[in-house]
Amino acid sequence: MTKNNLFYMLLLGSAALLQACGGNKKESAPSGNTAKNVSAFAVEEQIVTGYQEYPAYVVPLMETELRAEVSGYVTSISVADGAIVAKGQKLYEIDRxxxxxxxxxxxxxxxxxxxxxxxxxxxxxxxxxxxxxxxxxxxxxxxxxxxxxxxxxxxxxxxxxxxxxxxxxxRSVIYAPFAGSVGISQVRTGALVTAGTTLLNTLSTSNPITVEFQVNERDIDRVLELQKSNASSGIEVRLPDGSIYGESGKISVIDRAIDRTTGTLRVRATFQNPQGKLRAGMNLTLRLANTSLDKQLVVPLRAVIEQLGAKSIFTISDSSTAVFNQVQLGTKFDDKVVVLKGLQAGQQVVVDGASNLSEGDKLSIQHK
Missing domain, CATH: 1.10.287.470 (Helix hairpin bin)
Incomplete structure (x- = not known):
């Protein structure tokens, strides 16, 4: 074989190899129109009984600091730390x-x-x-x-x-001004106390007791209705361990004015506390039951996307593409939530897979 023939054969082999590689690359290129798998849920209308939740904390109906009104040495302490006391009961005595x-x-x-x-x-x-x-x-x-x-x-x-x-x-003898429970004594026998300065203990009532929370301006009418009706149901608290407290409460006090800084109104609900489970200062979640008069739009909570405080939901167009919708939410209940603005009954909303979507994405839909 001559050198020219050998060179010619090498050129033909290289061309064939390049063509094969180029063909394989073209076949493996992904398509840009691949549909994303999502599950869908049809927006429902129904009468809703749910709970509006508010951060809250326990406040005694009455609470006072017991301070020395005369100076001298404490000669006796007549009450144990944390004890329940009666009105007029002797608590402390200062050298008389x-x-x-x-x-x-x-x-x-x-x-x-x-x-x-x-x-x-x-x-x-x-x-x-x-x-x-x-x-x-x-x-x-x-x-x-x-x-x-x-x-x-x-x-x-x-x-x-x-x-x-x-x-x-x-005043050298300090008596309980009302019935309640005392805390841990701040002084011991023999301590020198100063009139008007030294804190001896704190006394507070424990049964009944109040739970204080802040409501938004739009919820004021609902709270006023509960107070006027003197309702003994539909007002409950969730304890720090997640359980629901066994006693229902009543709206007892509504503050006179709205806080101009926060736009909220301070409210107190009274609860019976025979076992002392509700302790002053305890952080709770107060729940107000709310039953709608008319049917409301309802979607699964999983459909809601929250970013920087804004709420949004993806709906599905007739051409099976993702449509971005900003929404306003209302009462949450079970695993669902009321949608006040942004959706219409019968629309299909994306439930699973919404976090990875963008406006206009093609969708492969599985209905729930």
Missing amino acids: TRYAAEVERAKATLAIAESDLERVNRDLGRYKKLAASDAIARQTLDYAETDLINQRAQVQSAKAALENANTNLN
């Missing part, structure tokens, strides 16, 4: 020795002042008789009348001092 002595001193001062008042009053009577016959100077009578006025003032001052001493003596 000094305050008892002040009471006795004030009594003695008052007795002297009253005795002096009687003497001055008798003197004035004699001076008046003498003045009637011009037996004494008019100035002497004037002085006697002035002494009587001053001595009356001394008696009033002594009475005020005695009342103040008695008040301090009474």
Whole structure:
């Protein structure tokens, strides 16, 4: 074989190899119109009974800080930490020795002042008789009348001092102003406390108890209806462990004004709490039952896409393509949610696979 023939055969083999490789590449190229697999659900209309949920926390009906009203050393503590107490029950005692002595001193001062008042009053009577016959100077009578006025003032001052001493003596014993439960004592026997400053303990009521939450402006009418009807059902709370508390509540207090910063209104619901399960400060979820008067549009929660606070749902066009819709949602219940705006009854919405879609994508649909 000549060199020319060999070169010619090599060229033919290379051309055939290039053609085969190019053909294979063209056949393996993916199609840009591949349909995406999704499942669909037809938008339904139905009467809805669901729950509107709000973050909430427990607030006692009454709560007060027990502070020392006089200074001194704590001589006794008559209640255990966390105990339930009755109204008027003795809780703490501060050293009474000094305050008892002040009471006795004030009594003695008052007795002297009253005795002096009687003497001055008798003197004035004699001076008046003498003045009637011009037996004494008019100035002497004037002085006697002035002494009587001053001595009356001394008696009033002594009475005020005695009342103040008695008040301090009474305040050296701290009693429960109402029935409730105390917390952990902030002082122990022998501690030095200062009037108006030292916190001894906190007392709060526990049964009944209130749960406080904030409602949006659009929910105010619903809350007002519940308060007027004095409804004892449809108001419940979910505990931190996820369970529903066994007692239903009643709307008891609605604040006078809307917070201009948040656009919300503060509301309190009252619950019976015989077992003490609801503790002051506990974080809960308050649920308000809401039954619609008319049929509402309902879709599965899985169909909703949330991005930066905006809610959207993909629907399916007649040509089986994805259509992007911004929506406004209402009451959630079970695994579904009410759609207030953005959809119409009978539309097909994408349930599974929506997170990977874009407007106009071709769809391969499986109906639910």
